[in-house]
Amino acid sequence: MPARNESLRDHACLIVHGPDRPGIVAAVTALITRNQGNIVQLDQYSDDADGGAFFQRVVFHRADLAASMPEIEADIQATLADFGMEWTLTDQSVPKRMAILASTSDHCLLELLWRHRRGELPVTIPMVISNHTNTAEDVRSFGIPFFHVPSQGTDKSAAEAKILELVKDNVDFIVLARYMQIISEDFLETVGVPVINIHHSFLPAFVGAAPYRRAKERGVKLIGATSHYVTKDLDEGPIIEQDVARVNHAMDAAALQAHGAYVERAVLSRAVQWHAEDRVIRHGNQTIVFSDRP
Amino acid sequence: MPARNESLRDHACLIVHGPDRPGIVAAVTALITRNQGNIVQLDQYSDDADGGAFFQRVVFHRADLAASMPEIEADIQATLADFGMEWTLTDQSVPKRMAILASTSDHCLLELLWRHRRGELPVTIPMVISNHTNTAEDVRSFGIPFFHVPSQGTDKSAAEAKILELVKDNVDFIVLARYMQIISEDFLETVGVPVINIHHSFLPAFVGAAPYRRAKERGVKLIGATSHYVTKDLDEGPIIEQDVARVNHAMDAAALQAHGAYVERAVLSRAVQWHAEDRVIRHGNQTIVFSDRP
Amino acid sequence: MPARNESLRDHACLIVHGPDRPGIVAAVTALITRNQGNIVQLDQYSDDADGGAFFQRVVFHRADLAASMPEIEADIQATLADFGMEWTLTDQSVPKRMAILASTSDHCLLELLWRHRRGELPVTIPMVISNHTNTAEDVRSFGIPFFHVPSQGTDKSAAEAKILELVKDNVDFIVLARYMQIISEDFLETVGVPVINIHHSFLPAFVGAAPYRRAKERGVKLIGATSHYVTKDLDEGPIIEQDVARVNHAMDAAALQAHGAYVERAVLSRAVQWHAEDRVIRHGNQTIVFSDRP
Amino acid sequence: MPARNESLRDHACLIVHGPDRPGIVAAVTALITRNQGNIVQLDQYSDDADGGAFFQRVVFHRADLAASMPEIEADIQATLADFGMEWTLTDQSVPKRMAILASTSDHCLLELLWRHRRGELPVTIPMVISNHTNTAEDVRSFGIPFFHVPSQGTDKSAAEAKILELVKDNVDFIVLARYMQIISEDFLETVGVPVINIHHSFLPAFVGAAPYRRAKERGVKLIGATSHYVTKDLDEGPIIEQDVARVNHAMDAAALQAHGAYVERAVLSRAVQWHAEDRVIRHGNQTIVFSDRP
Structure with a gap:
């Protein structure tokens, strides 16, 4: 198991991308909140508000992240399936x-x-x-x-x-x-x-x-x-x-x-x-x- | 009444700042979504995740914005009062x-x-x-x-x-x-x-x-x-x-x-x-x- | 006759280029001096000290420049012929x-x-x-x-x-x-x-x-x-x-x-x-x- | 004796500065030429053409430079004394x-x-x-x-x-x-x-x-x-x-x-x-x- 970066302990990075739809930002932020995450940084971009592609990067802090990853991932999958988005979740403390x-x-x-x-x-x-x-x-x-x-x-x-x-x-x-x-x-x-x-x-x-x-x-x-x-x-x-x-x-x-x-x-x-x-x-x-x- | 910028018709800009608290980003994005807004751009910054100041700028599209401003403002006030945040909402089409x-x-x-x-x-x-x-x-x-x-x-x-x-x-x-x-x-x-x-x-x-x-x-x-x-x-x-x-x-x-x-x-x-x-x-x-x- | 730029009155610009040879810089500066010119700015460049091309730009002040141009040009021609150089002399006050x-x-x-x-x-x-x-x-x-x-x-x-x-x-x-x-x-x-x-x-x-x-x-x-x-x-x-x-x-x-x-x-x-x-x-x-x- | 930089062998750098006077550039370049130097690079600047300070840097190549330095220095001293200039001559191959x-x-x-x-x-x-x-x-x-x-x-x-x-x-x-x-x-x-x-x-x-x-x-x-x-x-x-x-x-x-x-x-x-x-x-x-x- 690799040495962890302690300054980033319990920090996750969620990347989401796919077709842009109304409510996607709110859905993702709500998802993080209900999983006890606190958003530290959020960037998002849509290449065309009317039917374009959507990209979001959210870094959030979540106590005891490593143990809760499977649960969070399951919720992300369930939530984003509705939107047809691709996503990756990484533990920022793992280099x-x-x-x-x-x-x-x-x-x-x-x-x-x-x-x-x-x-x-x-x-x-x-x-x-x-x-x-x-x-x-x-x-x-x-x-x-x-x-x-x-x-x-x-x-x-x-x-x-x-x-x-x-x-x-x-x-x-x-x-x-x-x-x-x-x-x-x-x-x-x-x-x-x-x-x-x-x-x-x-x-x-x-x-x-x-x-x-x-x-x-x-x-x-x-x-x-x-x-x-x-x-x-x-x-x-x-x-x-x-x-x-x-x-x-x-x-x-x-x-x-x-x-x-x-x-x-x-x-x-x-x-x-x-x-x-x-x-x-x-x-x-x-x-x-x-x-x-x- | 000033000439409106038609390319920004129905675009609002919400600025929020105040003490940082868990859930603030999610609260604001949920607020925009329940008011039929679609987030076009979102920037946020916290100068210290642990008790610092929080700043957010959200641009969202909302059909028939001008007529719905009072209603949205009332909801913002009700929502952000809990967080002790200051806010301003502007119609981006009004120069x-x-x-x-x-x-x-x-x-x-x-x-x-x-x-x-x-x-x-x-x-x-x-x-x-x-x-x-x-x-x-x-x-x-x-x-x-x-x-x-x-x-x-x-x-x-x-x-x-x-x-x-x-x-x-x-x-x-x-x-x-x-x-x-x-x-x-x-x-x-x-x-x-x-x-x-x-x-x-x-x-x-x-x-x-x-x-x-x-x-x-x-x-x-x-x-x-x-x-x-x-x-x-x-x-x-x-x-x-x-x-x-x-x-x-x-x-x-x-x-x-x-x-x-x-x-x-x-x-x-x-x-x-x-x-x-x-x-x-x-x-x-x-x-x-x-x-x-x- | 065009309006002159008074701040550049009596300033000439001499451009010289051709095959590089020992003594070319000294020959040009001596030429300017014996024509009562005072060098204000000098740039030169040789793309290969050993048989390359040589380029020089000299700006000099010379009282009563306009009247003396023919005489100076004759001297330049005589001097630079030995070196096989091309040259142009311009009155900087003429836009x-x-x-x-x-x-x-x-x-x-x-x-x-x-x-x-x-x-x-x-x-x-x-x-x-x-x-x-x-x-x-x-x-x-x-x-x-x-x-x-x-x-x-x-x-x-x-x-x-x-x-x-x-x-x-x-x-x-x-x-x-x-x-x-x-x-x-x-x-x-x-x-x-x-x-x-x-x-x-x-x-x-x-x-x-x-x-x-x-x-x-x-x-x-x-x-x-x-x-x-x-x-x-x-x-x-x-x-x-x-x-x-x-x-x-x-x-x-x-x-x-x-x-x-x-x-x-x-x-x-x-x-x-x-x-x-x-x-x-x-x-x-x-x-x-x-x-x-x- | 320090290792020499062979790529700069026989290259000298002459720095001259002092009160600006007509003919100074020509005097320096003539000096270098009569000492068998070939000018490789020349920069000069005068902070006021009318009675200001003059600064010049000349890099020149001179076969057998090390042996001829005393002779060149004597000529520089004799030449520049007339102009009241300070000068330094360095062998560029000596780091x-x-x-x-x-x-x-x-x-x-x-x-x-x-x-x-x-x-x-x-x-x-x-x-x-x-x-x-x-x-x-x-x-x-x-x-x-x-x-x-x-x-x-x-x-x-x-x-x-x-x-x-x-x-x-x-x-x-x-x-x-x-x-x-x-x-x-x-x-x-x-x-x-x-x-x-x-x-x-x-x-x-x-x-x-x-x-x-x-x-x-x-x-x-x-x-x-x-x-x-x-x-x-x-x-x-x-x-x-x-x-x-x-x-x-x-x-x-x-x-x-x-x-x-x-x-x-x-x-x-x-x-x-x-x-x-x-x-x-x-x-x-x-x-x-x-x-x-x-």
């Missing part, structure tokens, strides 16, 4: 288990490890997997297991099988922290947990390889980074977070890359935090993000 | 009436008039009052009445009396769009409506006169602007919105002023919009702003 | 003549007129041309001639011929302030002056039509605007300036468009100012911008 | 020696060590000194010596004497990376090298202790950080760099502090980099920063 996949670049990887150590990412990190060994010592200095799974030529299936073996049932989501191998569709289907990537451009600009070089060639005045859920279509998945930095003519592609590293680590960190806090709801190829930022 | 006070600078004034013409500020503007005449023609070209109330020496009371006469019962709030006269405590008490100011610095830095000159002397690398409610203490009122722009050593005080004008007009516009949309709740010398911006 | 082409949207157009009136754009505006008439009154209230040249069906040649007739020999550059007609390659070749456009996306993302709608569909978390020189390839010309604004899931395409208008007007204004101040040097499909901003 | 003083907070400290390891700060770090021991292991994992100098009660003189002993003749500048002890005037005079601090507010707002708590109390909508040279007047020294982050009502003082840490580490890193690259010139209580950033 999600996150695997990080990395390659030689350390900036995104170390930023995640360091924010985790500061207590800013509500996750556990059971493992870091890399196809290189250069970050092993740093990773282990944070007390986190490091596994080396080398990439071997053009056939990725052996490496992917090895990674699947490591993460199987051990993690709740996977973060590609500048992991420079393309993930196969097979892997995505088999792994069965969300995979979050950081792409080093402001998508949909510069999909694919070498975005900083292409940014230089196009002469853009801003560079960017994009964190998104990985789907079978390269760099096309639902965007969680993006940001940019100003550049100028005097910066060559290497300078763009060095400068962009700071955007990448910030964007990925925010995306990971929001995913870990159940703030992101996928909706088609878009995301609803109930961010904690102004 | 607030805003007077603008200006001096020679036109950048904040014209920005507000222009955003209003674009339909981005849900207000009517019954009058612009200035102690100078240079903006009269521009103001009237927007179809808005302009009144010249000159400042006369050190005794402001005659000018303030004239302004009070103009705004009395005619406006719901007043905006000082770089109005360069200090408002007396007497005026504030008599006028009885909120007064919003734009100060040309990042408060609390550079309270008082000549902030750009003092910013230059201090050698700051960012300049800012602050919009706040006016209280009897100069530049000390509750802050609604702030922003900054980067500057460097090569900009003299005049360049800072020219550059800062663009920050001022943006900051004041956002503050006015949020106030007009009932997104700002005063709480002591602070504000809760349920902004529509990411 | 460039700018035509604005617009359609129904007024935000970029009015921002340019308003900044011009504030003295922040060193240009004259001999004409605004629009294929609609809705902005005529606003434009003329600034004391600027307005010409209506309607677009007529799919054959743009008559309208373009009419525009060419108006601008021929009357303007030094043309700004497309959300002008919603595609400019033909013939027009560009015939007009013989730079044409600056504002595109309502962060290029190269969302080239072409309806960028806000496509931004919404892709679920981006930032929207942007790009000002660039127009070339025969749509939205592919050298970028002068770009910027972005944060958006979120709750904004529909119309909200993105309303929000983006503020980015567009700021980006276009900066691009126009920098072009007018000879701060932009085209180099292949890129620009060197010696900006005055930190 | 400055930087001591870091820290307390318990690790965010600024680790960011500097990590950027240094990436090769982004052109310094050597002969030592980290802290009045606590919690960061010792992290510091040493970067291969950098760590010294513990505890603060002892209200008399700081013993601790300061110990620090002086460590840094004496061993460092070129000192960085206070959230070092929570006030530096005495005696220390500053004795140490004889520049000391750079990071203050956790947007100065001049919230000078002194507990800026995040006071920011919360004042209800500001942005928090900031300021890096400045330390002078005898607390938080009053010349500002090198500042930045801000947006906050809202929902963040308590602890959240502001956690959020602000990311601003602090970025601001301090930029200030340190610019100081190390001789991009900062002190001028009274202001700085001229010839930044490499757009």
